[in-house]
Structure formats: structure tokens, C-alpha cells
Amino acid sequence: MSKAWPCPGCPTGGIGLGLICPVLLQVLVYDLLFGKGLKCGGRWKVLVLKHRARLQAELARLKVRKKVSCNDDLLTPTEGSIQASQVPRYVRVNTLKTCMDDVVDYFKRQGYSYLGRATRMEELSSLSGKQFLLDPHLQELLVFPPQTDFHENRLYVAGHIILQDKASCLPAFLLNPPSGSHVIDACAAPGNKTSHMAAVLKNKGQIFAFDLDPKRLATMSTLLMRAGATCYELANQDFLAVDPSDPKYSNVTDILLDPSCSGSGMVNRLPVEESAPSPARLRALAAFQRKALGHALRFPALQRLAYSTCSVYQEENEDVVRDVLQEHGAAFRLVNVLSDWPHRGLATFPGAECCLRACPTTTLTNGFFVAVLERQQESKDQGSSSSLPAEAEVDGGVERSQHGAETGLHMPCKKRRKKRRRVK
Numbered sequence: 305m306s307k308a309w310p311c312p313g314c315p316t317g318g319i320g321l322g323l324i325c326p327v328l329l330q331v332l333v334y335d336l337l338f339g340k341g342l343k344c345g346g347r348w349k350v351l352v353l354k355h356r357a358r359l360q361a362e363l364a365r366l367k368v369r370k371k372v373s374c375n376d377d378l379l380t381p382t383e384g385s386i387q388a389s390q391v392p393r394y395v396r397v398n399t400l401k402t403c404m405d406d407v408v409d410y411f412k413r414q415g416y417s418y419l420g421r422a423t424r425m426e427e428l429s430s431l432s433g434k435q436f437l438l439d440p441h442l443q444e445l446l447v448f449p450p451q452t453d454f455h456e457n458r459l460y461v462a463g464h465i466i467l468q469d470k471a472s473c474l475p476a477f478l479l480n481p482p483s484g485s486h487v488i489d490a491c492a493a494p495g496n497k498t499s500h501m502a503a504v505l506k507n508k509g510q511i512f513a514f515d516l517d518p519k520r521l522a523t524m525s526t527l528l529m530r531a532g533a534t535c536y537e538l539a540n541q542d543f544l545a546v547d548p549s550d551p552k553y554s555n556v557t558d559i560l561l562d563p564s565c566s567g568s569g570m571v572n573r574l575p576v577e578e579s580a581p582s583p584a585r586l587r588a589l590a591a592f593q594r595k596a597l598g599h600a601l602r603f604p605a606l607q608r609l610a611y612s613t614c615s616v617y618q619e620e621n622e623d624v625v626r627d628v629l630q631e632h633g634a635a636f637r638l639v640n641v642l643s644d645w646p647h648r649g650l651a652t653f654p655g656a657e658c659c660l661r662a663c664p665t666t667t668l669t670n671g672f673f674v675a676v677l678e679r680q681q682e683s684k685d686q687g688s689s690s691s692l693p694a695e696a697e698v699d700g701g702v703e704r705s706q707h708g709a710e711t712g713l714h715m716p717c718k719k720r721r722k723k724r725r726r727v728k
């Protein structure tokens with residue numbers, strides 16, 4: 305029988321089972337079977353290696369018994385990992401570098417089979433193998449089965465496709481600034497939404513992008529370069545300290561505000577991040593979000609703003625929008641976007657259903673929230689305007705198409721305009 309070897313810091317008192325410290329034994333067996341092999345030397349390594357064949361055979365037997373082929377599948381799934389396994393792989397086609405037809409052709413040549421445009425969400429959840437679809441809501445978004453990995457794909461490396469969750473594509477898609485606009489991305493890094501907005505603008509106009517975190521800005525700079533975006537200016541600056549009366553921003557008509565949040569909607573969060581934020585943290589986040597939204601509405605030429613979070617909490621979503629709209633009186637109102645979107649804002653105040661929510665079960669995405677606010681046009685007859693949700697399509701003389709509202713998906717602008725006139 306082996307001697308007892310003292311092991312400092314061992315919870316068993318350093319002696320374990322009279323053979324070897326059990327905690328250390330677990331570490332050694334883990335390194336041998338799942339890690340990078342045994343790094344330590346000496347007699348403990350010799351002891352464990354003596355049993356290597358037997359340990360490996362036991363692991364193989366366990367996988368057969370559990371009917372799994374890889375080690376990761378032995379882990380007990382957490383709620384997050386179950387949800388992550390339901391969310392498809394979304395691929396945004398970067399129209400600054402390529403076009404939808406070329407990307408579809410490329411994947412077909414790679415052996416994928418293209419099923420055309422989906423009309424129902426169920427089609428997205430039943431994708432399997434090498435099938436892919438065009439998303440029913442976003443015309444530049446392809447949908448592949450969950451867990452499809454394109455991080456090594458040529459098109460991804462060249463910036464022709466962007467791996468971006470569908471929900472995270474909503475803010476730029478719904479803001480939809482006309483080409484040539486001046487836009488602020490208030491909390492911008494690492495920049496997927498900025499690159500999407502550059503694509504919406506067709507690289508014409510100006511995006512002023514701010515972020516407090518220099519490391520995230522450095523990543524963002526690389527990402528934007530890879531995406532071929534050119535119409536932007538990055539600033540390592542506190543958005544709350546940006547002066548709305550600075551002439552530099554006098555033509556800013558659109559703001560995308562995606563502030564720091566609890567991240568509670570992200571299905572791929574690490575287990576350590578999964579616990580709910582404390583009430584104090586939620587209050588602090590919501591206070592910042594309210595401040596940032598209130599600040600954004602002070603830009604004098606602002607017409608339209610998209611506020612978004614990847615949080616599931618009402619405190620960071622509907623409550624923030626309600627409080628700030630109340631503060632700003634009748635100057636701004638909510639726009640009723642994507643009327644066929646299945647998951648709406650919680651009905652906590654009149655008009656909250658104009659906001660969009662997203663989650664793995666209802667929209668097959670990460671948990672997300674978006675609200676689009678629009679400046680109220682002064683009514684010539686009445687002097688003040690209604691606080692009802694907006695449905696207008698024309699902003700300051702620049703026509704802005706509204707996505708999928710009321711009349712079904714992606715109807716050409718003219719048709720939508722006709723129908724809206726009829727509605728009015």
C-alpha cells in the first residue's frame with residue numbers, strides 16, 4: 305500500500321485516503337483525461353500514469369452508457385446551455401463587401417441546401433444538417449441550424465459575413481437611417497451594430513461612435529476595418545459628456561443607444577455570470593440607462609432613436625423608456641415597429657406593446673429588448689401632437705422606409721405608403 309503524502313491546503317487535512325490526497329487525485333485525473341496531460345512530475349504522476357489505460361477505458365465505457373460521443377456531452381446541461389442549443393446560427397450578409405446572391409451561391413457550393421425565405425418561425429427551428437434559410441423578418445440575414453460554427457469560414461474571416469444574433473440586428477434595421485445621415489452610436493463597442501449601421505447607410509454619411517472602454521474600442525476598430533466600414537469616427541469618450549449643442553453634432557438625426565446592461569438575456573453566458581443581478585446593481589444599471597436615454601434625446605436635430613438592451617428585466621427596459629418619455633413630455637413617442645413580431649413589450653404603460661422583446665422560445669434569439677422613439681411632428685392645426693404611437697414614414701423631408709409595419713414583411717415602400725394613407 306502507498307504511503308500517505310501530505311498535501312498542503314487539502315480539505316481532508318492533507319492525508320486523504322491514506323494513499324494520496326483525493327482533491328489532488330481529481331485534478332490529476334482531470335488533467336490526464338480532459339486536460340493537456342499531466343504536467344507535474346514525481347511519484348504522483350507515476351502513480352496516476354500506472355492506471356492510465358484503466359481510467360481511459362472507464363471514460364470510454366461511460367460515454368457508451370450515456371450514448372454520447374464527446375466529453376462535453378457528459379456535462380449536465382444548464383438552463384443556459386439548453387436555450388443556447390435552440391437558437392439558430394444567424395449570419396448577417398455584409399452588403400458593404402458582398403451581396404445575398406453571392407453568399408447563398410457560396411454556401412450551396414459548400415454543400416449546403418438553400419430552402420428559400422422562411423415564412424414562419426417554425427421553419428427556423430426545424431433546420432437541420434446543412435440546410436439554411438433566409439430569415440422571415442430581416443432581408444440580409446441567413447439562418448443555419450444551432451451550433452453551426454463559421455468562425456473559421458473564409459467569408460467570415462474576410463468580413464463578407466458577420467456572425468450576429470438576429471435580435472442584435474434589430475436596432476440598426478429598425479432605426480434604418482437614410483443613406484447620408486449623421487448618426488450617433490452612443491455605447492458602440494465592440495461594434496457589430498455600428499458595422500450594421502454602416503451597411504444600412506451604404507457607407508454614406510457619418511457615424512459618431514463612442515465607448516468608454518479602450519480595449520473594446522481596439523477590437524471594434526479591427527472589426528470595422530474587416531467589415532469594410534468607412535463612414536465612422538471612433539471616440540474613447542463618455543457619451544454622457546458629449547455636448548448635444550456642439551455644432552459637430554448639429555445634423556445628427558439618428559441615435560442608436562445600446563448601453564451597458566445586466567446581459568441577462570444572453571444564452572451563452574458563463575455559469576459564473578448566470579446568477580441574477582442584485583437589486584442594487586439593477587437600480588444602478590437602470591439609472592445609467594435612463595441618464596443615457598435622456599441625454600440622447602437632447603440632440604437638437606434628433607428624429608429617431610433605437611434603445612436596446614440584452615436584458616430580460618423590466619427595470620432596464622420598459623421602465624427606462626416609460627420614465628424618460630414621461631420626462632420629455634410630448635416631444636417624442638414610441639413607434640409601433642414590426643407589427644407581426646410575436647413578442648411585444650410588457651404592457652406596463654400605454655403604448656409599451658410598441659416595443660419588441662425577444663427570447664429563445666418565442667423568437668429563437670437571445671433575450672433582447674428594443675424600443676424605437678421618434679420626435680413628434682408639430683401639428684399645424686393643433687400646435688401640439690398626440691402621444692399615440694407614431695406611424696409616419698417621412699422624417700424632416702427625408703423618406704425613411706418602415707420595416708414590416710402593419711402590412712406584412714418587406715412590401716415595397718410605395719405599397720406600404722399607399723396602405724398607410726388608407727389606414728389614416
Ligand SMILES: C[S@@+](CC[C@H](N)C(=O)[O-])C[C@H]1O[C@@H](n2cnc3c(N)ncnc32)[C@H](O)[C@@H]1O
Pocket residue numbers: 490491492493494495496497498514515516517520541542543544562563564565
Ligand atoms: C452592450 S455594450 C454595447 C455593444 C455594442 N452596441 C455592439 O453591438 O457591439 C455596452 C457598451 O457601453 C460602453 N459604455 C458604458 N458606459 C458608457 C458611457 N458612459 N459612454 C460610452 N460608452 C459606455 C461599455 O464600455 C460597453 O462597450
